[in-house]
């Protein structure tokens with residue numbers, strides 16, 4: 157079980173708080189996060205790279221809750237953003253603009269303008285078209301945009317799902333290495349942009365250090381070639397993607413990643429930027445859900461919960477595994493092989509399939525572990541279901557950090573436009 161979650165007298169606790177008491181106060185479905193877990197994991201990752209001048213730009217897409225961003229900003233974190241909305245969130249939470257990097261393959265002129273006006277640290281540019289547009293917007297606003305080109309290092313990242321691989325040749329992401337020198341020359345000639353760095357992000361949920369070493373060496377080769385042409389870069393952004401063990405038994409150590417990177421960078425004079433999301437917040441979260449019905453049908457046992465794929469998309473979208481535990485252990489309970497499924501009208505709506513576990517009774521609460529990353533941030537209102545509340549636990553206190561949505565939230569923006 158992830159650190160900071162444990163059973164005490166048969167009741168599952170997040171830090172010092174029984175998850176049942178969170179549910180009693182805030183209802184279900186409910187995301188609960190351990191503050192300690194977030195701070196500890198950020199600290200461990202940062203310390204592993206201590207020999208280097210570095211910036212951890214937390215990837216907002218993993219979990220963009222304002223209070224979590226504020227917590228991370230307070231720990232010195234920057235932000236990796238991929239939209240104007242994430243810029244808005246990061247700034248609102250108090251992330252320093254000079255610690256924000258802007259990734260993403262389809263930035264609009266409006267988004268570029270907002271980031272230029274905010275004075276962010278760097279734009280991770282993914283195409284010649286984006287570079288030219290950014291230069292144009294920079295000139296228009298009388299600003300010079302600091303730029304890294306996101307390189308596609310052509311690495312088959314060993315991630316568990318094809319959707320989270322981004323470093324191989326045939327993805328929409330990044331610029332082919334062979335095009336990089338010409339684009340850097342263009343960037344150094346264009347007014348409105350200034351090439352300051354180089355960037356790659358090879359995928360998400362990577363648990364081996366090898367691909368990072370490969371990616372780094374690839375980027376360093378390019379940096380050296382550019383130096384010979386008189387283009388001096390100052391930052392190297394290795395992206396995010398550091399994996400977590402969803403069974404929590406074999407979590408990769410940050411030192412394993414650092415050992416693959418630090419020796420090659422320490423003498424380079426380059427500042428390292430990392431964009432971790434999942435590693436920082438993944439283990440910190442549980443999704444708490446109540447069992448509505450237990451249905452035996454077609455030779456199977458279906459545990460039907462009040463959380464569905466709209467609350468937690470990962471099992472359905474990525475076929476991902478999440479550990480499921482009862483909020484309260486019941487002695488002598490019989491075990492069975494069950495599908496834990498949601499109430500959404502889709503056969504793809506499940507939280508766990510073919511899982512051997514104590515078969516719960518209706519009314520009991522289950523905890524779906526390691527849902528702090530890409531849990532709430534991928535939640536939707538599909539089937540007109542308001543999105544869950546979020547709480548942050550610190551020691552024996554819990555704070556609501558996002559109110560549960562209600563039906564009025566669902567129709568906001570339509571109601572006043574209702575046709576006759």
Ligand SMILES: Cc1ncc(COP(=O)(O)O)c(C=O)c1O
Nearest residue numbers: 215259360396397431432433434
């Ligand atoms: C450009 C970029 N940086 C960082 C991340 C964060 O990845 P992770 O949460 O796996 O660390 C992503 C995730 O897709 C990304 O696309």
